[in-house]
Amino acid sequence: MTTEVASDAEAKAEVEAFRKTFEDLRAEIAKFIVGQEEIVEDVLIAIVCGGHVLLEGVPGLGKTALVSTIAKAMHLDFSRVQFTPDLLPADITGTQILVERNGEKIFEFQKGPIFSNILLADEINRATPKTQSALLETMQEKSVTVAGKTHALDLPFFVLATQNPIEQDGTYPLPEAQLDRFFFKLHVDLPTHDQFSEILNRTGGVKPPEIEAVIGAEEVLQMGRLFREVPIDSEVQRYLVNVVMATHPENEAAPDAIKTYLRHGSSPRGAQSILAASRVRALLDGRYHVAKEDVRASAVPALRHRIILSFEGEAEGFQPDALIREAIDSAE
Amino acid sequence: MDTPSEVIQRFVSSVRRRLNRHRLLDCLLWGLAVVGGVLLIAGLAYILQGERVPRGLYLAAGVVLLAAVPGVWLIRRFSADRAAAFADDFFGLKDTLLSAKHFHEEKREGDFYRLQEGAAGEKVADLSVSSIPYRWPRKLGTAALVVVLLSALMAFKEPSPEVLERLEEERITAEKTAEINEFLEEELEELAKDLEETALPEVDPEEIRKLPSGLKETKNQNEALRQYANLERQLREKAQKLDRRKEEALLAAVGEELQKDEENRELGRKLKEKEFQAAAEELNKMAPEPVQKEKLSEQRKELARLRAASQRMADAAKSANRRGTAGSSGGAGQGQSASGGMESELSSLSESVEQFSSSLKNAERLSQLGRLDADQLSLCESDRDSVLSQMKRLSESLCKMNALCESEKKLLSMCEKLGQCQGFLCGKDGKSLSQCLGINPGGLQAGNGSVESRTAFSDSGNTGELTQLQGIKGAGPSESMVEEATEGEGVATRRSVSREHNYTRQVESFVQREDVPAEVKEGVKRYFEGIHQAENQ
Numbered sequence: 001m002t003t004e005v006a007s008d009a010e011a012k013a014e015v016e017a018f019r020k021t022f023e024d025l026r027a028e029i030a031k032f033i034v035g036q037e038e039i040v041e042d043v044l045i046a047i048v049c050g051g052h053v054l055l056e057g058v059p060g061l062g063k064t065a066l067v068s069t070i071a072k073a074m075h076l077d078f079s080r081v082q083f084t085p086d087l088l089p090a091d092i093t094g095t096q097i098l099v100e101r102n103g104e105k106i107f108e109f110q111k112g113p114i115f116s117n118i119l120l121a122d123e124i125n126r127a128t129p130k131t132q133s134a135l136l137e138t139m140q141e142k143s144v145t146v147a148g149k150t151h152a153l154d155l156p157f158f159v160l161a162t163q164n165p166i167e168q169d170g171t172y173p174l175p176e177a178q179l180d181r182f183f184f185k186l187h188v189d190l191p192t193h194d195q196f197s198e199i200l201n202r203t204g205g206v207k208p209p210e211i212e213a214v215i216g217a218e219e220v221l222q223m224g225r226l227f228r229e230v231p232i233d234s235e236v237q238r239y240l241v242n243v244v245m246a247t248h249p250e251n252e253a254a255p256d257a258i259k260t261y262l263r264h265g266s267s268p269r270g271a272q273s274i275l276a277a278s279r280v281r282a283l284l285d286g287r288y289h290v291a292k293e294d295v296r297a298s299a300v301p302a303l304r305h306r307i308i309l310s311f312e313g314e315a316e317g318f319q320p321d322a323l324i325r326e327a328i329d330s331a332e
Numbered sequence: 333m334d335t336p337s338e339v340i341q342r343f344v345s346s347v348r349r350r351l352n353r354h355r356l357l358d359c360l361l362w363g364l365a366v367v368g369g370v371l372l373i374a375g376l377a378y379i380l381q382g383e384r385v386p387r388g389l390y391l392a393a394g395v396v397l398l399a400a401v402p403g404v405w406l407i408r409r410f411s412a413d414r415a416a417a418f419a420d421d422f423f424g425l426k427d428t429l430l431s432a433k434h435f436h437e438e439k440r441e442g443d444f445y446r447l448q449e450g451a452a453g454e455k456v457a458d459l460s461v462s463s464i465p466y467r468w469p470r471k472l473g474t475a476a477l478v479v480v481l482l483s484a485l486m487a488f489k490e491p492s493p494e495v496l497e498r499l500e501e502e503r504i505t506a507e508k509t510a511e512i513n514e515f516l517e518e519e520l521e522e523l524a525k526d527l528e529e530t531a532l533p534e535v536d537p538e539e540i541r542k543l544p545s546g547l548k549e550t551k552n553q554n555e556a557l558r559q560y561a562n563l564e565r566q567l568r569e570k571a572q573k574l575d576r577r578k579e580e581a582l583l584a585a586v587g588e589e590l591q592k593d594e595e596n597r598e599l600g601r602k603l604k605e606k607e608f609q610a611a612a613e614e615l616n617k618m619a620p621e622p623v624q625k626e627k628l629s630e631q632r633k634e635l636a637r638l639r640a641a642s643q644r645m646a647d648a649a650k651s652a653n654r655r656g657t658a659g660s661s662g663g664a665g666q667g668q669s670a671s672g673g674m675e676s677e678l679s680s681l682s683e684s685v686e687q688f689s690s691s692l693k694n695a696e697r698l699s700q701l702g703r704l705d706a707d708q709l710s711l712c713e714s715d716r717d718s719v720l721s722q723m724k725r726l727s728e729s730l731c732k733m734n735a736l737c738e739s740e741k742k743l744l745s746m747c748e749k750l751g752q753c754q755g756f757l758c759g760k761d762g763k764s765l766s767q768c769l770g771i772n773p774g775g776l777q778a779g780n781g782s783v784e785s786r787t788a789f790s791d792s793g794n795t796g797e798l799t800q801l802q803g804i805k806g807a808g809p810s811e812s813m814v815e816e817a818t819e820g821e822g823v824a825t826r827r828s829v830s831r832e833h834n835y836t837r838q839v840e841s842f843v844q845r846e847d848v849p850a851e852v853k854e855g856v857k858r859y860f861e862g863i864h865q866a867e868n869q
Contacts, residue, residue, distance in 0.1 A: 008450070011443035229444050233431035235413075288448035289435075291426035 051183020075213035076117035083127035089134030185305035246327035261313030336453025348415035368479030382492030502551035571743035589648035608734035646682035
């Protein structure tokens with residue numbers, strides 16, 4: 001019992017530390033990033049869960065600033081790659097170059113921008129599928145193999161890819177199989193009037209706010225290990241599975257709108273993302289268990305890029321978010 | 333110090349109990365509304381028909397309510413899981429209780445499980461179950477109250493006058509049928525005993541005894557009349573089997589012939605008036621004595637009466653049968669063979685008496701010549717035995733005839749009583765069954781003075797029957813003969829009048845019967861009306 005009590009106290013302290021660290025990160029990021037609290041929270045959750053995020057929004061909404069601020073607050077290496085149609089895979093992963101060492105010419109691997117903790121892949125849909133594949137494969141494997149040699153990436157490794165929803169000409173939309181690799185897909189909306197003013201106040205001055213490092217790489221990894229211990233009740237898990245199953249139009253219990261306007265539902269990876277994110281949300285809420293509320297909050301960002309609209313859905317202009325909410329409502 | 337799991341379990345149990353109490357109230361209100369609604373509809377159906385709502389309906393509603401409400405509650409009550417989920421929702425605990433409960437049941441162990449349980453225990457420690465309100469379903473409650481009140485008020489609604497009258501009639505009918513059935517049971521038992529004594533094979537007393545078992549106490553007058561008419565029909569059928577009209581007619585003719593002879597007038601009268609038992613005894617008085625050598629002449633003279641009687645009887649029987657055969661061509665059947673049997677007995681008697689007389693005459697002649705021997709005496713004795721045998725046969729036939737007539741009379745009397753019972757059933761003049769039957773007329777004590785009427789029934793002619801027959805008194809066939817008689821003391825009977833009343837009642841009862849076709853009834857009515865018209869002409 002004494003061991004248990006000590007262990008409980010330690011666990012409780014860890015959870016408290018988790019919450020505090022998260023809050024500190026949020027507060028630190030908020031010094032520079034105005035508004036977008038949900039986006040910030042979701043991005044931080046994705047980082048803690050070891051996932052990658054696809055951000056969709058018009059240019060100028062602070063996506064790059066967000067990622068760089070997060071990198072500073074987490075004291076992580078940050079790099080940015082602007083994806084263009086002429087970008088090659090080697091431009092991302094790195095390549096062998098011929099160098100002279102001690103009078104000998106040898107091939108030396110030059111690491112590409114992917115060898116950082118946080119990578120911002122701007123306008124990923126502008127690069128060719130080959131280049132997209134190189135990035136996405138690395139996101140999955142967390143290593144790069146060049147000339148038969150594998151180079152592991154430093155952890156934590158987080159990719160934040162962006163897409164511009166208004167300039168679709170000459171782009172290469174990510175296929176569904178590769179979209180599935182992203183933990184969350186987030187929509188960045190325009191700021192409000194007050195937020196606009198605040199942005200100007202903060203960025204228009206002589207000295208922009210300084211971002212202090214709150215945690216380091218090891219703490220991030222520690223947080224990533226801790227959240228997995230949060231238990232989930234069988235009833236809540238049943239609910240989670242029902243939500244994901246309800247996105248499948250071939251499922252008899254799916255709502256009529258799903259059956260009509262969706263072509264494909266989410267894969268099990270979507271359920272994994274929801275579960276991981278729900279666990280983090282439970283800890284942030286001061287709980288030691290996952291609740292249905294956490295599932296509901298995590299379902300939309302985790303599933304919106306994993307479901308495929310049917311022709312009727314696209315013709316009717318249905319948004320995936322609305323259909324996901326129907327699935328959530330029907331899961332009770 | 334309670335563990336967090338105990339605290340949680342206790343809290344969930346408290347929530348469950350409270351919710352189940354609320355659910356019981358809900359079920360009760362629903363039960364009242366539904367049962368009350370059904371009771372209201374059923375009650376309205378009775379009231380619209382003018383009837384009182386039966387008390388049994390309320391009792392049944394109460395029983396259904398008592399059975400259904402707990403049953404529905406047991407099915408719909410909150411389980412522990414549902415109670416935990418409700419508490420999580422109500423107190424905003426975000427699945428804390430449900431998760432803690434399941435983790436505990438699944439015996440999951442680890443830091444986080446303990447922390448979760450501890451946090452849940454801390455949260456519920458500050459919560460009060462009594463803060464869960466009961467949300468009174470106002471509309472349902474109001475509806476239940478209204479239907480229950482209306483249903484209760486309906487209980488006080490009296491039946492309409494028509495229904496009351498019908499109920500009263502049914503009550504009276506039920507009482508009357510009970511009384512009649514009791515009376516008939518006794519009477520039929522008596523009749524069965526009487527028939528047992530006669531030991532006639534034509535009628536089975538046990539069948540008579542079983543007849544009352546078909547009688548039921550009923551409130552429906554038509555049904556009651558039907559059952560009594562049916563009983564009457566069965567009794568008449570049995571009476572018909574005992575009918576020996578041909579033989580009676582033959583014996584009446586024989587009796588009439590005998591009355592011409594002064595010596596045998598009494599025997600003739602008894603035969604004519606169907607006093608067959610007495611006639612048999614009268615006949616047996618004429619049985620010849622054993623043959624005695626010294627008294628042959630006296631014995632022959634004594635035999636003369638029997639000889640004359642047997643001769644007349646045989647001749648009368650022969651001519652009556654001849655007349656009967658001529659009247660009904662070829663359709664006599666049982667009657668013809670029965671009367672033929674009687675005729676042959678009478679003929680046989682006559683022949684044997686002749687033979688005996690001849691034997692005696694011969695023996696007398698031989699005795700006078702001094703040549704009478706034992707053989708001749710033996711022959712005379714043998715002839716005497718033959719005469720006695722024939723007389724015994726005839727006597728037995730007459731006794732059986734008597735039994736048949738008596739039994740038929742009793743059965744027909746029973747039918748008459750049934751007719752009177754039907755009159756009692758239909759009557760609205762307040763007469764009792766005894767009064768309708770003419771027994772025990774009642775009164776405090778016997779009075780002083782003379783009774784003008786020697787009949788046991790009234791001459792008012794009101795039998796309570798709705799269908800009345802019209803006829804002319806004395807216009808129908810008469811059952812009595814007017815004879816010349818010497819002046820003397822005697823008692824005049826009013827048998828013809830009593831027979832007329834009986835006949836009237838029987839025919840009215842017959843007309844009233846439902847199993848009789850309408851055409852037959854119509855025919856009977858027209859017959860009596862025809863008699864009336866004949867009188868007018």
